[in-house]
Amino acid sequence: MRGVYNIGQASHLSGVTAKMIRHYEAIGLLPEAKRTESGYRQYSNEDVHTLRFVKTSRDLGFSLQEIQQLLSLWFNKRRASRDVHRLVEKHVDELNQKIMDLERMRDSLKKLAQCCHGDERPECPILDQLAEGEST
Amino acid sequence: MRGVYNIGQASHLSGVTAKMIRHYEAIGLLPEAKRTESGYRQYSNEDVHTLRFVKTSRDLGFSLQEIQQLLSLWFNKRRASRDVHRLVEKHVDELNQKIMDLERMRDSLKKLAQCCHGDERPECPILDQLAEGEST
DNA sequence: CTTGACCTTCCCATGATGGCAAGCTTCATC
DNA sequence: GATGAAGCTTGCCATCATGGGAAGGTCAAG
Known part of the structure; x- marks a missing residue:
């Protein structure tokens, strides 16, 4: 005011x-x-x-x-509005890259989680896979 | 070896x-x-x-x-493999949250970028929108 | 005039990583 | 055996965006 x-x-x-x-x-x-x-x-x-x-x-x-x-x-x-536009496009590309990275992680983890019983038993394919080094 | x-x-x-x-x-x-x-x-x-x-x-x-x-x-x-499973599920949820956040940003920016000529002219709806405070 | 809300600066912490510098060790080559 | 390069050690600082807190000054209302 x-x-x-x-x-x-x-x-x-x-x-x-x-x-x-x-x-x-x-x-x-x-x-x-x-x-x-x-x-x-x-x-x-x-x-x-x-x-x-x-x-x-x-x-x-x-x-x-x-x-x-x-x-x-x-x-x-x-x-020049071109300069703004270019900046935004670059940022969109970076966002897309990050999104893809995170999706890759999420999908790998989902696959892993599906194989695991998730009960009181100790056997765990998740840990096995982490130990094998297969991040896919 | x-x-x-x-x-x-x-x-x-x-x-x-x-x-x-x-x-x-x-x-x-x-x-x-x-x-x-x-x-x-x-x-x-x-x-x-x-x-x-x-x-x-x-x-x-x-x-x-x-x-x-x-x-x-x-x-x-x-x-208990349940403990591993729970940890992974939590992480997947966090990843999904981050992905959605980034997608929201990307989609907003794409919309903005579409409105901008991106040439030598100074008029720029992107800057206008940033100034208006509409992050959607 | 006191109290509480607001402001100031300054320092430290986060999380995961990188860089650099000074100094020591190991090993191969001459 | 000497020398030099590569590799190891510790320690400090930087990144990026943000928050927390302390010690102290200011302002307005009661």
Whole structure:
């Protein structure tokens, strides 16, 4: 409302913890916030907007390094949308790679689990397979 | 062959880096290795077998903490296979959760990317959406 | 003027891994 | 036997994103 917020309010409005806001500032992802005379950080509506941008990007799995690039593209009114698009495509590829890795693990484990009685008996094909070194 | 290996040989045979073998020992995942008079670690075929167990488990996405449990089940001849089975099921559930999270991110990003021209023009619905805070 | 909620900085921890440096050992080759 | 390379030792630091906590300053309401 007033357009000037303490870090706690900025945190509530953006969904980024105060801890992380300070951290982002410390590593240079965000510019240094203005301070009151007593040293409290002050955030404008625009600053909160930026924080929400960061939050959304994190929720989509971008690294802070990538978010730094996204932010500078966002701020640069003369950007080429191609650059943004390329960044996103690269991230999608990485996500797909991770998904496939995890699916491979899951499928292997499911196969293993199917062979195991899962009762009070000690015989366990899961352990046998782990010991054999067959991760497929 | 001889059945006694230096850490480098154990590393080659197991696929676990020497660095990690030392680390696993330091955190108590593996027992302290025997040493030669000059302090070199010595590994038996059995030790290498254990290392391969750890490697396979890591490749399947188990945390070191979970691997510790798996190892103690492996060593305990009176285990109930149920305990192993439960551990694996839990891990499969976690993998499924991660997969769904990543798929959600990927699908959101794909949608966003489709709306973006990806050329030299600055207009970019991707950035707009990131700024709006719509991670869906 | 006290109290409680908020803010500040600083240090440490996570989990799994890698890198590097200084120094010692082992072994093959000259 | 000396030398050099390869391999071993420990120890410290870095990554990535985040959280926890302590010690101390500030602000507003009662």
